[in-house]
Amino acid sequence: MDLPVMPPVKPMLAKSVAKIPPHMHYEAKWDGFRAIVFRDGPEVELGSRTGKTLTRYFPELVESLAERLPQRCVMDGEIVIVREGRLDFDALTERIHPADSRVRTLAGTQPASFVAFDLLALDDESLTDVPLTDRRALLERALADVTAPVHLAPATTDREVAERWFEQYEGAGLDGVIAKPLDLRYRQDERAMFKIKHERTADVVVAGYRLHKSGPVVGSLLLGLYDDGGILQHVGVSAAFPMKRRAELVTELEPSRMPDVREHPWAAWADEAAHETARLPGAPSRWSGKKDLSWVPLQPDRVAEVAYDHMENGVRFRHTARFRRWRPDRTPESCTYAQLEEPVNYDLAEILGP
Template sequence: MDLPVMPPVLPMLAKSVAKIPPGMQYEAKWDGFRAIVHRDGDEIQLGSRTGKPLTRYFPELVSALKENLPDRCVVDGEIVIVHGGRLDFDRLTERIHPAKSRVDLLASTTPASFVAFDLLALGDRSLLDAPLTDRRSALCSALSTTRPPVHLAPATTDPALAQQWFEQFEGAGLDGVVAKPLDLPYRPDARLMFKIKHERTADVVVAGFRFHKSGPIVGSLLLGLHDDRGALQHVGVCAAFPMKRRAELVGELAPLRMEDVSNHPWAAWAEESAHESARLPGAQSRWTGKKDLSWVPLRPERVCEVAYDHMEGDRFRHTAQFRRWRPDRTPESCTYAQLDEVVGYDLAAVLGAGPAAV
């Protein structure tokens, strides 16, 4: 492979802001695997957000990218899986599997798509120093005839349309809106773009915690909600605390620690078969590898309010943010019924929203 921008390349990133800023290019925020595609003739490399190779996990995309991308290019985009008219992140994570036979089966039964939203190189020319407007124009020209499963991400410079996308596209499983300054060059691993994500709050049961990797202080709180059967399901964690606060939490939670976990709602977490019928903490994943996922069980008596962006099935898609303790709420009142129901929106309508407005 011999390209003007060689792998690995770490993608340019975005920092969170509360509102959609004016005077920029706006795109949907895709909820998938960020990927930089390098193509040099028959050679295709898919690089992850951390620079690690993804190519072997998505063999169906290799052939699709050869059919749809210019012979020599570097493209920034997102690998997604569509199921039931919306993005499905859980099915996407299943693709990271060590067995080729399993990968090949999933490539056939749950094929992935690639959504392109930036162009880093074309032919012998690097576009890293070109402004976004030039890169977007070149991307639209290069992908003018692209066909599924490769898509050109819709973009607009109209903030009113961006706000409409922000409100509607969540129903298709998207994550918010990204705003990009029009004169912005491409700077790998720099947070120079802006992301606007949905934020909601929920009252949840604190049923355990994990120690921080640095020592005997709280690393994260384990959160639960009661389902319609009354069972407490593990829905995620909140973890962003100052170091001083992490130490204080150990003492605050000490009276709730359980020596005998047999009566804890998640007592079966160590049994692999139990994770098939209930959402429990501590399940090993292909992402965490050998990371210590052991946790300290607490009597599920304390309630806190957390902020979250959206749900993935019956859990928080991302780490929740601690807001406050809720001594006025009972654990039994913390149910899924309090969560907002997002109005459905067909992903096909998102991808048909128009290729460019720059």
């Protein structure tokens, strides 16, 4: 492979803002695996956000990209899997599997797609110092007749259209809106774009915590919600605290600390088979390797308000929740899935086409 932009490339990133800024280029924020695609004739390489290769995990996509992209190019985009008209992030994570036979089985039953939204090189020319508007025009020409499973990400410079996308597209599993300055050059590994994500709040049970890697302070709070059967299901974590606050939380939570996990609703957390019928804190597995996943059990008697963007398959927070405050006025039993706001469904085919 001999391209004007060579792997590894760390993709350009975005910083969070509260509102959609005016006078910019707008795209939907895709919820998949960020990927830089390198094609040089018959050679195709998929680079991840960290610079590691994703190529072996998506053989069907490598084949499709080789058939549909320009002969020599480097594109930035997102690998996604669509199921029943929505993005399915869980199906993507299943692909990162050590067994090639498993990867190829999933490639046949749950094929991936690629949504392109930037062009870093074409033929023998690097485009990283070219303004975004010009890169976008070249990308549109390069993918003018492209067919599924490769797609050109919809884009607009109309803020009202972007606001409508922000409201509608969440129903298809998308993550918000990305805003990019019109004259933006491609700046690797820099937060030069802006992301606007949905934020909601929920009252959750704090049922345990993991220690921080630096010592005996709180690393993350383990959060739960009660399902219709009265079972406390693990729905995610809250982890972003200043170091001083991490130490304070240990003291605050001490009255609720349990001597061991045997009487806890998540007592079976270390049994991988138990995860098939209940949502529990992550058990040691081939994915976690030697990572310490042990946690401190708490009596499920404390309620916290957290902010979240959206739910994954309606059962867990897709991203780390953000702690807002304790809610001593709420009972743990009142922390159910029923309080959660769900977006109106929106068929992904309306965005990408059939």
